[in-house]
Amino acid sequence: xxxxxLRVVWVYPDLLSTYGDQGxxxxxxxxxxxxGLDVARLDVRSDQPIPTSGDIYLVGGGEDRPQRLAAExxxxxxxxxxxxxxxAIVFSVCAGYQILGHEFINDLGQREPGxxxxxxxxxxxxxxxxxxxxxxxxxxxxxxxxxxxxxxxxGVTHLGPTARAFANVRIxxxxxxxxxxxxxxxxxxxxxxxxxxxxxxxxxxxxxLLKLALDVNALxxxxxxxxxxxxxxxxxxxxxxx
Numbered sequence: 017x018x019x020x021x022l023r024v025v026w027v028y029p030d031l032l033s034t035y036g037d038q039g040x041x042x043x044x045x046x047x048x049x050x051x052g053l054d055v056a057r058l059d060v061r062s063d064q065p066i067p068t069s070g071d072i073y074l075v076g077g078g079e080d081r082p083q084r085l086a087a088e089x090x091x092x093x094x095x096x097x098x099x100x101x102x103x104a105i106v107f108s109v110c111a112g113y114q115i116l117g118h119e120f121i122n123d124l125g126q127r128e129p130g131x132x133x134x135x136x137x138x139x140x141x142x143x144x145x146x147x148x149x150x151x152x153x154x155x156x157x158x159x160x161x162x163x164x165x166x167x168x169x170x171g172v173t174h175l176g177p178t179a180r181a182f183a184n185v186r187i188x189x190x191x192x193x194x195x196x197x198x199x200x201x202x203x204x205x206x207x208x209x210x211x212x213x214x215x216x217x218x219x220x221x222x223x224x225l226l227k228l229a230l231d232v233n234a235l236x237x238x239x240x241x242x243x244x245x246x247x248x249x250x251x252x253x254x255x256x257x258x
Contacts, residue, residue, distance in 0.1 A: 103204065137173070171192065
């Protein structure tokens with residue numbers, strides 16, 4: 017491993033890796049290597065300490081009990097919080113997104129403390145489960161095209177004053193609050209309910225993570241034909257009448 021490697025950490029793949037979310041780390045790794053970057057990928061299981069020297073941390077979704085176990089171990093470990101304090105980038109999905117907030121409802125029906133890395137609170141929704149394709153407009157400040165993804169969650173996530181909505185939905189539910197918001201971010205910490213895997217559907221989000229990690233404004237272009245074909249297919253499918 018080179019000291020100059022881009023360090024990409026996949027957090028708890030044994031607990032948090034539903035709906036193909038492991039694809040997110042594969043996309044980040046691939047798009048970095050396409051730019052000639054040396055990438056050191058580390059898959060950290062839940063019985064291992066979280067390294068604090070990573071550049072990009074990816075956290076996936078999980079079922080209710082694994083989510084509780086992951087939150088307990090991440091709180092006890094403290095490495096992810098220290099990494100953020102060191103300037104690391106974190107991108108989280110669904111259960112991982114809820115864990116990064118202040119609290120969520122666990123599998124025992126109790127309020128489970130999160131890491132407090134995002135100013136959000138998640139509760140369990142009273143209505144139908146949010147399932148299906150989503151189209152949303154990403155916050156213009158991030159300079160990214162339309163978000164496409166797949167949601168499957170019962171959670172409702174409320175944003176606090178220091179969290180910005182990652183996107184605003186055109187089709188789908190997003191945070192489930194009825195205000196059209198989807199996901200949240202603050203500084204270098206991002207959360208979304210989108211599976212897909214979301215970075216395969218939205219490769220420019222992966223590029224944003226790389227730019228933040230490298231502290232650059234632009235990256236060399238790469239061949240995006242495969243990604244654009246997938247994006248076009250999923251966007252067209254989402255727009256079909258139910």
